[in-house]
Amino acid sequence: MKKIIAKNITLSVITGGILMASQIATAHTRLQIPSIDEGTRVYNNEIIGHGCRNPDTQAVDVTTIATVVVFPDGVDSSITVDGVASDQPLSDFIENWGSPVRKVQNKDVFEMEKQIKDPLGNVVGYWAGIGGRQGSLIGAVPFRTSSFVFTEASCAKSVKAIVAIADICKLTNIAGFNDADIMLWTPAVGSQFDGTDDLNGYNSPASLTINRTSALPEACGEGVEVVVTPSAVQLNRDMPVSINGNQIWPLSN
Numbered sequence: 568m569k570k571i572i573a574k575n576i577t578l579s580v581i582t583g584g585i586l587m588a589s590q591i592a593t594a595h596t597r598l599q600i601p602s603i604d605e606g607t608r609v610y611n612n613e614i615i616g617h618g619c620r621n622p623d624t625q626a627v628d629v630t631t632i633a634t635v636v637v638f639p640d641g642v643d644s645s646i647t648v649d650g651v652a653s654d655q656p657l658s659d660f661i662e663n664w665g666s667p668v669r670k671v672q673n674k675d676v677f678e679m680e681k682q683i684k685d686p687l688g689n690v691v692g693y694w695a696g697i698g699g700r701q702g703s704l705i706g707a708v709p710f711r712t713s714s715f716v717f718t719e720a721s722c723a724k725s726v727k728a729i730v731a732i733a734d735i736c737k738l739t740n741i742a743g744f745n746d747a748d749i750m751l752w753t754p755a756v757g758s759q760f761d762g763t764d765d766l767n768g769y770n771s772p773a774s775l776t777i778n779r780t781s782a783l784p785e786a787c788g789e790g791v792e793v794v795v796t797p798s799a800v801q802l803n804r805d806m807p808v809s810i811n812g813n814q815i816w817p818l819s820n
């Protein structure tokens with residue numbers, strides 16, 4: 568009897584270990600609340616599920632020393648409507664995109680943080696660094712999204728914003744991106760931050776879906792699903808990290 572119990576415990580420990588390893592391997596960096604309602608500010612967290620890959624052990628436990636999060640600016644972003652590319656501006660669907668996000672001041676994971684502004688002065692994301700997410704710990708980095716309002720005449724029932732994230736473990740140049748030094752969760756839109764398809768998070772970005780709560784115009788029927796993705800131009804402009812005008816990431820060649 569004792570032997571059987573001991574065996575079962577050993578088995579469950581092993582199974583638990585395997586389960587944990589696979590959960591860590593698939594825990595991409597995502598938003599804690601990936602789906603919100605129209606018309607309400609939501610306090611949320613960027614959840615960094617794991618670090619970079621240790622090339623010796625293959626464990627994804629290398630310290631994440633910085634993170635960069637960029638929402639679409641809604642100016643030159645690309646838009647699809649029910650999966651079909653559209654020329655319509657984002658304002659046809661959301662009337663007040665402006666600054667989609669604000670950082671909630673916090674030093675739990677990173678000691679330094681700064682909001683990223685687009686040329687219009689809108690806050691489109693943030694970076695945070697120094698200190699970092701360590702070992703097998705999960706990092707939660709707080710922010711708040713704005714109260715989005717659907718454009719009354721639009722047929723959009725939801726708008727899904729694709730969010731580009733870089734979790735940095737070592738400062739490298741762009742050519743040096745590899746799983747040991749960075750985890751990229753960016754859309755592959757042709758920016759310098761696409762990464763290559765052998766990287767862990769290739770073309771696997773985070774997202775935030777905004778659901779309409781106001782009435783759809785009758786003529787819309789079921790309504791349409793809109794996806795807004797940051798452009799390559801925006802990511803090239805907004806992802807690099809500068810302190811006092813000096814770019815510290817990515818390193819220049």
Ligand SMILES: [Cu+2]
Pocket residue numbers: 591592593594595596616617
């Ligand atoms: Cu992952």
